[in-house]
Amino acid sequence: MHRYDLFANADPLTRRGFLAGTARRLLGVAAVPSLSRLAAAASAQDPGDGPIALLPATARNVIYLFMRGGMSHLDTFDPKPGAKTQGPVEAIATAADGVQLSQHFPLLARQMHRAAVVCSMQSTQGAHQQAQYLMRTSYSLRGTIQHPSLGAWVNRLAGRINSTLPGHVLVGGGNDMPTAGFFPPQFLPLPVGDAETGLKNSQRAPGVDEQTFGRRLERLQAMNDAFEQRYGQRRVKAYAEVYRDAVRLMNSADLVAFDLGLETGDMRAAYGDDDFGQGCLLARRLVEHGVRYVEVVSNGWDTHNQNFDTLSEKCPPVDRALAALLADLDARGLLAETLVVVATEFGRSPDITKDNNGRNHYPKAFSALLAGGGVRGGVRYGQTDAEGREVVDSPVSVPDLNATIAYALGLPLDHKLHSPSGRPFTVADKGRPVLGLFA
């Protein structure tokens, strides 16, 4: 018995340790990577775990907008006017010479001097689940392991900016959305189902005052202490950490970041009175308050049937939200350090199905859009052929896109972290960043 107690005392998670740890975190210095990087800076020593990015980051935050279901490239960012594969959708000129968009994006067209379109995306996966998994993790879906999503990687490698807010928020996603994979659960994204309602369960229950809440927490902590000390495993500690994060968040002055009611009616209208638009507005608020990685999901892009009718409804809200987001971020001085990415899991077939006027899955060629965070604006990168069938110039793989995001954030692309079975993984697998996109 005494032996076990001695052993328990060696565990850092005593109550005093917990308080000290919390205090450190509240003071914003507990982000391990920052401190270790600082130490490395002070001693100018190599960490010995392979070379680390030697270039300064160009981006600080990421807003990742995911068009779930497979967005048609021909009808959005890579139109082929005159081609027989184009269908009825026309191309329009934009603020950037040589960059055309489809007629569905007139507002974004005026902002294209800020954005780069990648027309040469290629995926190896043609089914939704596998392709979405690849987009999020850079790795193929397998039965034996769950890979961490890019947002989890970013927070693991770069740490949080705001110690009281989560580092990774997911707006409008479903249950199949990005996970922490084999990372501890504190790297899970915080889900916000509906931007309008904001963060659920973030207030104390009615009738519970601050003192009572504090007492309850202390009691919980006292009960958990013994458990944590006895079973000081990584997972037990990680779950305790999740609770602490939640309490910190409840008490955070930055909780207002989740409250769209604080925006003017004009601002809300500019982003569009719909889920995706308000989700983008929420993303801007979160980035303003130092949330490092925000993903907003737009559903319903799987246009096997009535592709053209569906897209004429799907595109305008995205056009509006994106145009507002880029202009708003820029005027607030945030676009320079915020990388905005519009992505989807694959494109849609150039051939239009005869019976139902739809387009099918098409991983061979699709488009993505990047803006801010050091990315050059007014650029079209890569090219598909005249009918949008094949990538004919500068192909960009899914891991390449993720490597580009990680590179913008200054993350070490070759830094290995190990799964529980000891297998090494990197932030973007073997992806290479598209350096030509950077200003």
Add this chain to the structure above:
Amino acid sequence: MSGRSRCGRRLGVVLLSLAVAHGLRAQAVDFGTDVQPILQDACLRCHRGEYTDDQGRVRRPKGGLRLDGRAWIEKGGKNGRVIVPGNAGQSPLYARTVLPADDDDRMPASGDPLSPAQTAVLKRWLDSGASFGAWVGAAGPEPVAASETPAEPTAHNQRSLDLARIAAGLAPPPAAALTRAADGKALLTPLWHGSPLLRVEFTGHEDQVTDADVASLAPLFAHIAVLVLARTEVSDAVCAHIARMRRLVRLDLRETHVTDAGLARVGALPELRALNLFGTDVSDGSVRALQALPRLDELRVWQTKLTSGAIAKLQQARPNLDLVAAPALPAAATEASPTRGRRRGK
């Protein structure tokens, strides 16, 4: 009687443990005689130097991993090290041989799995320090040059070169000052790995941050290249400190109490590129201070008191200045735009 038998049992236990300890010592693993034969049988078909097999095919070491020489084993493969002396659990050379049979990562990838006796030898060898004894095996890799070729030259690298120039000759920030600063409210990060230049921000508890918190960073002023004071409680007086940050490249004062009086004190910061004044009370009185910044190329003045006349004047004096005074937000939708989900109430 019972006392004697207990005594005897205890003696037996002692003898047994002595025997076990002795046996273990006798079984200390020798790489050459115990481990190498296992590798030879189970691993080297895939993990040895390039060779031509019976069918005339050239075989290269899988995963870049060679297990046919001491230096190669110590070096590891494309995925990193395979041995961690003293810790078999952390050593893929052992850990991947004991994965469940259906795990993609289990080794050997083809052929029979290692027997429990064989994995036990690997474990003992690694746990006991992974000594190679006198065994050397195939000659090791040539030492490679430390630096890889840099990425293709881009404007981004130009920007990096710019920062490198600013950092040139600057010693690393004093460790004591860093430690003290880390106990305060600031989050400090080097601009890149090993950089003496720092990014300093206070995100997360802005309402507690005052001029004194910035003043306390004085020993690090020469190292601060990015300073984010957004939404903090700093006053005009903080600008006197900022004026001493001669390597400052980015300054974010958005939504602070800083006014013309403060900006006047910043002076001609020689390296300042980007200045964010969004949501401050800065007015036309700051035009001179802004023009005095020699390298300013990004300026944000939305929701300030600068008049359109002054903004036009600034832009005219600096045609290349990226100056934004208000966002070009899309006009509110006129016709009923196609929407989904719940609508806001009246």
